[in-house]
Amino acid sequence: MIRVTHIDKYYNRGKGSEVHALRDVNLTIQQGERIGIIGTSGSGKSTLLKVLGLLEVPDNGDYWLNDENVVRSKEKEKANLRSRQIGFVMQDFALMEDRSVLENVMTPLLFDRRYTWRKAKEKAYETLHRLSLEDLAKRKVSQLSGGQKQRIAICRAIVNDPLLLLADEPTGALDSRTAAEVLHVLLELNQQGQTLLIVTHDSQVAASCRTIYRMEDGHLQKES
Numbered sequence: 001m002i003r004v005t006h007i008d009k010y011y012n013r014g015k016g017s018e019v020h021a022l023r024d025v026n027l028t029i030q031q032g033e034r035i036g037i038i039g040t041s042g043s044g045k046s047t048l049l050k051v052l053g054l055l056e057v058p059d060n061g062d063y064w065l066n067d068e069n070v071v072r073s074k075e076k077e078k079a080n081l082r083s084r085q086i087g088f089v090m091q092d093f094a095l096m097e098d099r100s101v102l103e104n105v106m107t108p109l110l111f112d113r114r115y116t117w118r119k120a121k122e123k124a125y126e127t128l129h130r131l132s133l134e135d136l137a138k139r140k141v142s143q144l145s146g147g148q149k150q151r152i153a154i155c156r157a158i159v160n161d162p163l164l165l166l167a168d169e170p171t172g173a174l175d176s177r178t179a180a181e182v183l184h185v186l187l188e189l190n191q192q193g194q195t196l197l198i199v200t201h202d203s204q205v206a207a208s209c210r211t212i213y214r215m216e217d218g219h220l221q222k223e224s
Ligand SMILES: Nc1ncnc2c1ncn2[C@@H]1O[C@H](COP(=O)(O)OP(=O)(O)OP(=O)(O)O)[C@@H](O)[C@H]1O
Pocket: 011, 012, 019, 021, 039, 040, 041, 042, 043, 044, 045, 046, 047, 048, 215
């Protein structure tokens, strides 16, 4: 189970440009859940994702990841948790364009001491196979379509069997047909047990989530 309680996050605290991006945010994510977060631009959605992904430290509150309070963990420990427990999918794919698909998918495992290069390659192939993408393994990312890139990005995000898969506008850069294909991949992974949290502007994506929250000026409220 993943839980954040009473989270506050400020940017530029104490300065004229101070932004109170998250205000007393509470969220519990049960294993296998599929959560959608909607809200207007600038309301704090990405900031919440960054806190959950251990990329931003909140100013107040606690973050429980598998019964461990990780809010004050050291940077090294957080980097470890990030590489083992969290998967990220971003709107712009964030892939290494001049590298092969295989190299991209292997990358998270190369930071994980449990994997030798050979084991990482095996696991990357296994994960590509799971998403029926193994035929693309040797292709350079720059030669792929947007939909293929996003499916590769999803593959890279789940290669470490993360506890939580975080997706920030995963269909935002795709046309509607490709977006539907990418959404299908995410939903299928969730049906196989992958806990999933999606930030989205896309009403179709939001409607596909079992639980929807709305972020409004830093406040998170359950919508349905
Ligand atoms: N690094 C930063 N430094 C200062 N302010 C920031 C920073 N990142 C975000 N903000 C501010 O925090 C608030 C919340 O931003 P956030 O990116 O979380 O919103 P969002 O809901 O994800 O928006 P969008 O839908 O446009 O991506 C905004 O007012 C934004 O300008």
